[in-house]
Amino acid sequence: MLMTRPSPWQRTLLSKGFTLAEVLASILVISLFTVAAMQAVVVAALFQSxxxxxxxxxxxxxxxxxxxxxxxxxxxQTRFAQRKLAAPAQNTNTITLAFIEPYESDYKQAMPPEYWPNNQPMPPEYREYPTRGVCSLSSVTDGFRVGDEILIGSDAGTNRITAISGDTITLANTITSYRSAGTRVYARCRAGKSEGGFAAYxxxxxxxxxxxxxxxxxxxxxxxxxxxxxxxxxxxxxxxxxxxxxxxxxxxxxxxxxxxxxxxxxxxxxxxxxx
CATH class of the missing domain: 3.30.1300.30 (GSPII I/J protein-like)
Incomplete structure (x- = not known):
């Protein structure tokens, strides 16, 4: 194979290399890319944090x-309280409560499975509930509290509880209309003021x-x-x-x-x- 030697002009070009301007331009481009990449890494770390x-x-x-x-x-914990009057009430601000009995039509509403008394036999329809009787009521006023607003029967308004003693509740206002024994009493269900409702409870x-x-x-x-x-x-x-x-x-x-x-x-x- 015939080999030719590069001319002096070609040897000059081959040994010339990069100029200073080219090197500086390369460094500038690489620096720009590096700064941009580092900023992206910092932003990504900030977003991750x-x-x-x-x-x-x-x-x-x-x-x-x-x-x-x-x-x-x-x-x-957040109890439902439905009872009945144990005795008639009129012109008084104290009422005595009693439990609703199993033979009464609204018993299941008033006594969910959790409240079922441990000393009473469990009805068949309650036996499927794993929570039956887990927090049986300790007293007839269990679930009522001072400050609650209670509804008595079909009254147009509610009355606030000021004191509780045993089975007796004292109200802020006097009951003027006659209320027979057995009239239903509900706590917090029809509150007229925010401090007497379920949210406050x-x-x-x-x-x-x-x-x-x-x-x-x-x-x-x-x-x-x-x-x-x-x-x-x-x-x-x-x-x-x-x-x-x-x-x-x-x-x-x-x-x-x-x-x-x-x-x-x-x-x-x-x-x-x-x-």
Whole structure:
């Protein structure tokens, strides 16, 4: 094969290499790409950190909300209270209550399986309930509380409880119309004021987050190398009979920045047993 030697001009071109301008331009292009890539990595890490913070905060909110839902659904904790007058009442502000008996038509409404007395035989239709008798009532006023508004029979309005002693309830106002023995008495079902309804009852049973007063409870928790605070504000919603409790959650980091916030509503299961 015939080999040719490069000419002097060709040897000059081959040994010339990159010029300074070309090297600087290459460095500039590489630097721009590197800076852009590093910025993308930083932004991605920031988004990932914020996503983890939001997930942890949301789980914290969900944990507390699930605990409240258990309280609201459980008839042993948020009770339904339906009784009857043990004696006639007129021109008095005290009434004596009695249990509704098994032979009465509304017994199953007044006495769900959870409340079934342990000293009475279980009816066949209740035997399928695993929760039967788990929180049998300790007294005829079990489930009533001071501040509740009660409905007596077909009264147009309700009356607020001011005191409870044994089987006797004292009311804020006098019962002027005659009410016979056996007249049904319902707690919280037709409340005319927010403090006497099921929302207020559930609010009094809310598990504390840690501290706080009034309608707001606060708590702290540490995760992802920071200390976060959560506030839960409970509000009894109108209109009457004030059965809905609104819960507003806000989670903040140590710099007081909002990480997550949720607003939801809860209605106690017992309310749906009201006639």
């Amino acid at each position: 914020n996503a983890r913070r939001f997930a942890e905060a949301s789980n914290w909110i969900q944990d507390d909300l699930e605990n409240i839902k258990i309280v609201a659904y459980d008839l042993c 559930l609010q009094s049973l809310l598990p504390p987050l840690g501290s706080g007063s009034g309608n707001t409870s606060t708590g702290t928790r540490t995760f992802i190398n920071d200390t976060f605070s959560m506030s839960r504000t409970a509000t009894r919603l109108a209109p009457a009979p004030f059965q809905t409790l609104e819960l507003a959650y806000v989670v903040r980091d140590s710099n007081n920045n909002i990480v997550a916030q949720v607003t939801t509503e809860v209605v106690p299961n017992a309310f749906f047993r009201c006639p």
